[in-house]
Amino acid sequence: MLQKYKKPTLFYPGHNACSGCGQNLTARHVINTLGPNTIVVGATGCLEVTTTKFGESAWGVPYIHSLFENSAAVATGILAGLSFKNKNLGATLSKVSRYDQREYPQVGPRASLPNVVVLAGDGATFDIGFGLLAGMFERGDNILYVCFDNEGYQNTGAQASGSSTLGADTTTTPSGKDSTGDDKMKKNMIAFAVSQGVPYVATSTAAYPKDVEEKIKKALEFQGPKYIQILVPCIPGWGIETNKTVEVARLAATTGFYPVLEIINGVVTKVLKTPDQKPKIEEYLKLQDRYKHLFKSEEGKAVIKRLQKICDANVEVYGLCPTCEEHEILMQYKL
Amino acid sequence: MKKLLEGSQAIAQVVNLCRPGVISAYPITPQTHIVEDLAKIAADGEASFEFVRTESEFAAASVILGASATGVRAYSATTSQGLLLMTEVIYNIAGMNLPVVLTCANRAVSAPINIWNDQQDAYSVRDAGWIMFFANDIQEAVDLHILAFKVAESVGLPVMVNMDGFYLTHTVGEVDIPDQKLVDKFLKKQSRDLGSFLDVKNPKTFGYLATPKEYQDMRMQLDAKIKKAKNQEIKKAMQEFEKVFGRKLSLTREYKLKDAKTVFVSTGSIFGTTREAVDLLRLKGKKVGICNLNLLRPFPDDEIVKKLKGTKKIIVLNRAISLGTEGILTTEIKKALYGKHKIEIQDEIIGLGGRDIRVEELVNLV
Numbered sequence: 095m096l097q098k099y100k101k102p103t104l105f106y107p108g109h110n111a112c113s114g115c116g117q118n119l120t121a122r123h124v125i126n127t128l129g130p131n132t133i134v135v136g137a138t139g140c141l142e143v144t145t146t147k148f149g150e151s152a153w154g155v156p157y158i159h160s161l162f163e164n165s166a167a168v169a170t171g172i173l174a175g176l177s178f179k180n181k182n183l184g185a186t187l188s189k190v191s192r193y194d195q196r197e198y199p200q201v202g203p204r205a206s207l208p209n210v211v212v213l214a215g216d217g218a219t220f221d222i223g224f225g226l227l228a229g230m231f232e233r234g235d236n237i238l239y240v241c242f243d244n245e246g247y248q249n250t251g252a253q254a255s256g257s258s259t260l261g262a263d264t265t266t267t268p269s270g271k272d273s274t275g276d277d278k279m280k281k282n283m284i285a286f287a288v289s290q291g292v293p294y295v296a297t298s299t300a301a302y303p304k305d306v307e308e309k310i311k312k313a314l315e316f317q318g319p320k321y322i323q324i325l326v327p328c329i330p331g332w333g334i335e336t337n338k339t340v341e342v343a344r345l346a347a348t349t350g351f352y353p354v355l356e357i358i359n360g361v362v363t364k365v366l367k368t369p370d371q372k373p374k375i376e377e378y379l380k381l382q383d384r385y386k387h388l389f390k391s392e393e394g395k396a397v398i399k400r401l402q403k404i405c406d407a408n409v410e411v412y413g414l415c416p417t418c419e420e421h422e423i424l425m426q427y428k429l
Numbered sequence: 430m431k432k433l434l435e436g437s438q439a440i441a442q443v444v445n446l447c448r449p450g451v452i453s454a455y456p457i458t459p460q461t462h463i464v465e466d467l468a469k470i471a472a473d474g475e476a477s478f479e480f481v482r483t484e485s486e487f488a489a490a491s492v493i494l495g496a497s498a499t500g501v502r503a504y505s506a507t508t509s510q511g512l513l514l515m516t517e518v519i520y521n522i523a524g525m526n527l528p529v530v531l532t533c534a535n536r537a538v539s540a541p542i543n544i545w546n547d548q549q550d551a552y553s554v555r556d557a558g559w560i561m562f563f564a565n566d567i568q569e570a571v572d573l574h575i576l577a578f579k580v581a582e583s584v585g586l587p588v589m590v591n592m593d594g595f596y597l598t599h600t601v602g603e604v605d606i607p608d609q610k611l612v613d614k615f616l617k618k619q620s621r622d623l624g625s626f627l628d629v630k631n632p633k634t635f636g637y638l639a640t641p642k643e644y645q646d647m648r649m650q651l652d653a654k655i656k657k658a659k660n661q662e663i664k665k666a667m668q669e670f671e672k673v674f675g676r677k678l679s680l681t682r683e684y685k686l687k688d689a690k691t692v693f694v695s696t697g698s699i700f701g702t703t704r705e706a707v708d709l710l711r712l713k714g715k716k717v718g719i720c721n722l723n724l725l726r727p728f729p730d731d732e733i734v735k736k737l738k739g740t741k742k743i744i745v746l747n748r749a750i751s752l753g754t755e756g757i758l759t760t761e762i763k764k765a766l767y768g769k770h771k772i773e774i775q776d777e778i779i780g781l782g783g784r785d786i787r788v789e790e791l792v793n794l795v
């Protein structure tokens with residue numbers, strides 16, 4: 095296997111994710127962009143389970159998995175450990191001190207100290223680890239937190255998470271005679287991160303590896319916490335064909351349903367524009383079994399209308415359409 | 430140097446002398462003074478450690494886990510609800526063989542909520558794979574902390590030092606705080622084996638997934654490691670401690686045990702009260718003694734068997750109970766003595782949630 099893999103990589107093949115898994119595909123781009131001077135903290139979930147089997151780790155960088163919900167705090171501990179070690183080695187840490195909270199100057203790439211990076215699922219991030227992530231944001235720790243968002247607890251069998259969307263049929267929000275699936279809105283983690291003064295916040299999807307790479311690189315230029323959330327389709331959890339990962343991930347963005355953004359110090363600095371002919375949300379939904387019940391009842395169709403409204407609102411708020419006027423979108427006033 | 434100090438203050442000072450790299454803790458009575466004092470030491474520029482404030486004990490435990498995984502000395506302190514909230518991380522730290530040190534200022538657990546002392550908190554996590562010491566008095570608590578870092582790092586497992594909340598954390602006494610030079614001599618710089626910590630030059634995967642094929646072997650290795658530590662690393666560290674600091678530390682703390690026919694067995698600061706009871710009983714001609722345990726994990730089975738030889742009866746003063754059976758220490762002692770000596774074992778649950786333990790009460794138990 096290894097010899098066949100031509101390009102040098104820090105994410106070795108041989109892990110046992112489903113074929114077509116959007117998460118592991120994107121994780122490879124992320125880690126290869128980060129490079130070898132990186133320490134990864136992984137949360138319990140599909141990415142961790144499929145890549146860390148004893149004796150068969152896929153990771154070419156130092157990697158630690160502790161629990162489902164504590165990656166943010168483990169990362170803080172690693173950062174503190176590295177800070178201490180470097181202080182003792184006499185290295186100057188002034189530029190990377192964890193105490194420069196709320197200032198976050200753009201410092202440019204740092205060659206010496208490793209990047210401390212969390213790779214966690216949406217369940218770990220939106221739900222069970224939310225408090226610890228909030229703590230990390232508050233402390234202003236110099237950590238890149240990447241959330242691989244597949245809109246559910248996929249590792250345990252596609253249960254709903256705080257990230258699951260309205261109308262999604264999951265194993266804990268099944269559709270049925272009296273149910274159109276998940277009746278809750280997706281938790282807005284982007285707004286939360288911005289509200290906490292996180293200097294670099296971005297989203298992307300598995301369809302745009304170049305965009306992901308650019309954002310990872312850009313994030314590393316910032317001091318303090320960085321939050322990047324990437325939509326990564328899940329084959330069995332979403333009920334999609336293994337060759338539809340990229341198409342689904344692209345439609346999520348082009349419909350306006352999952353806006354691809356970059357927000358620097360509270361200002362939206364970059365958006366991925368929707369095409370001239372913006373696809374309807376149905377285009378996105380119909381490729382996925384988790385939404386198929388919506389097409390079969392009046393209640394379901396009403397949900398589709400609401401989902402379309404979400405897309406249209408996103409286009410409006412973030413100026414996603416090609417002809418939308420460029421204007422500064424301020425998501426947060428400076429504290 | 431001998432100083433008049435509050436127990437918590439003494440612990441904060443001695444922990445600083447151990448030169449930890451990272452400290453993270455969250456306030457909870459009766460541990461608060463320890464964290465406050467450490468934060469102040471850091472604020473006054475008298476520390477080299479990184480002090481990380483977190484939003485919960487769960488996070489604090491995770492922070493020291495991460496810090497320890499980079500190969501630096503890491504420390505936390507908690508009690509009661511805080512320890513229970515940490516539990517998932519407590520198991521994780523041991524499973525990952527990380528040599529962190531944690532103080533547990535023992536306190537009762539909820540419900541009903543109660544901030545006073547017993548030892549239900551620590552006893553509840555006794556199966557997690559931590560080496561667990563119990564201090565009989567403030568000086569011993571101070572000494573055990575120095576020892577703890579040595580033991581943790583030589584064994585490659587976490588160590589919990591237990592000291593009774595309020596009785597030891599909030600009382601003032603004369604304590605010998607050792608010289609920095611002596612502590613440095615005893616502890617040396619921590620040097621972890623290459624490949625045993627997160628290192629970009631030597632990338633390794635920690636916290637991997639183990640299948641049914643490997644898991645049990647790994648857990649049994651952990652069990653063997655902690656058991657072996659008793660006669661090897663712990664005893665060795667205690668001998669070295671005595672050489673460097675001139676004070677003796679041992680697995681049990683005894684009083685008038687030699688000819689005793691009835692022996693009190695317990696853990697922690699109850700030792701002081703029990704000693705008074707023994708003196709009174711001795712005046713009445715009763716051959717009574719004490720054998721307190723300074724170590725709960727690994728359990729000192731052999732020592733107990735040896736020390737209690739010739740005893741007719743032991744009275745186990747339990748500060749923690751396994752609801753539905755009996756005092757936890759009673760079960761442990763029974764296990765140690767099973768098939769060894771014929772001794773009557775009296776199970777006593779005492780002083781839960783800070784209820785006063787009076788000398789007469791102990792006298793009446795005999």
Ligand SMILES: Cc1ncc(C[n+]2csc(CCOP(=O)(O)OP(=O)(O)O)c2C)c(N)n1
Binds near residue numbers: 137139215216244246
């Ligand atoms: C405290 C705790 N609760 C529940 C679980 C079970 N569990 C493991 S992974 C997981 C879901 C992971 O979801 P997510 O973070 O979204 O990652 P994904 O597998 O979807 O990539 C759950 C519920 C656990 N390991 N720990």
Ligand code: SF4
Binds near residue numbers: 110
């Ligand atoms: S279940 Fe989904 S997230 Fe998990 S490996 Fe398969 S495709 Fe990837």
Ligand SMILES: [Mg+2]
Binds near residue numbers: 244249
């Ligand atoms: Mg998920």
